[in-house]
Amino acid sequence: MFVPSGSSSRIRKMVQNLKVSDKTAKVDNTAKVDNTAKVDNTAKIDMTNANPQSQSPLFGTVPPEIRNEIFSLAIAEYTQSEQQIEWALRAQVLEETVWSEEAVKPPETYLRDTYYRRPGQEGEKRVDVALLRTCKLIWSETKALPEKAVEIALWFGHNTRAPPRTIRKINDLSVPGHVDRLMQKFENQPSSLTNPVHIYAQMFKIRSAFGSLRRMHQVAPREVTLTLRYTDWWFWENNAAIYPVSSTPFFGTQDIVLPKSVEKVIIEFEHTEMKRQQLEGVIGELYAKRNSWSWDREDGAKLVMKGDGTEDGVREWDWMGPTCFNNRRYTHHGTGDTMKMIVKVVEWVVEKSAEKDV
Helix, strand or coil: CCCCCCCCCHHHHHHHHHHHCCCCCCCCCCCCCCCCCCCCCCCCCCCCCCCCCCCHHHHHHHHHHHHEECCCCCCCCCCCCHHHHHHHHHHHHCCCCCCCCCCCCCCCCCCCCCCCCCCEEEEEEEEEHHHHHHHHHHHHHHCHHHHHHEEEEEEECHHHCCCCCECCCCCEEEHHHHHHHHHHCCCCCCCCCCEEEEEEECCHHHHHHHHHHHHCCCECEEEEEECCCCHHCCCCHCCCCCCHHHHHHHHHCCCCCCCCCEEEEEEEEECCCCHHHHHHHHHHHHCHHHHCCCCECCCCCCCEECCCCCCCCCEEEEEEEEEEEECCCCCEECCCCCEEEEEEEEEECCCHHHHCCC
């Protein structure tokens, strides 16, 4: 049986106990998994005999635009929790179903002391499409939503910085399997994917990351998020200073050109609570030199910093991160198991004069 490598020992023990306690269960370990079965994407569904569902408030009362919001929320990408995986494992054991390397693998939760686990990336993402099987009318309104629900997540840098079971590409890029399949499907359809893009990049890979994004001709995002994790900063292992920016190996936006579809850039600057004052200094310096920290778009438009650098333009949130990374402890992280991470969120939007010209 396949058990997610990121799952806790408690889950593994639960599975073992279930297997031992159920003496009557008989599992045919010789059963072959049919990997040749393929879904016929060309199949047509006859909508002429679809029930109008007029008795349902969802179709009889709720306006279409609100109904679409409800459906989008139901099909939104999510991370399966460890408890949900435990329930799935329990059901698989009791139903005598074999999980093997050839079978469909369950989503994996990530280990805590890795470079890639953080809020929003606790495990593999999935989209639940059960809603599409409810009735023909719902299918007709939601059939395009699963592909739109996928966030195009891209990891740039050393392969240990990306989650497991991602596909390694050129330019130190790692892509989740479902994202790779989606991009291959639309490879010959320029600007067809307007999904949001989320880039996780070590600081030395930021320029090439945006260069790679421009070469993905099927991708035309309106919103791009760049997350600079604490471990993405230059020389974080040595507790190097991050401020002032002018005297550190930071990164610049001058040589980066965005796709013409981008209307907003969001950067999440993450660091430890110990470096709060320096991180606030970094944000202050960017706003003080905001003319030098704008983004050029390939159609000539410019994205500028939103707000004035105070509460008007910068959001903050925090979380408790690990003190060890890949089983290695660093002296400046202290002796505890966790440390507080703070995240400063800054947005860039299309310059108003450029909006009028478009």
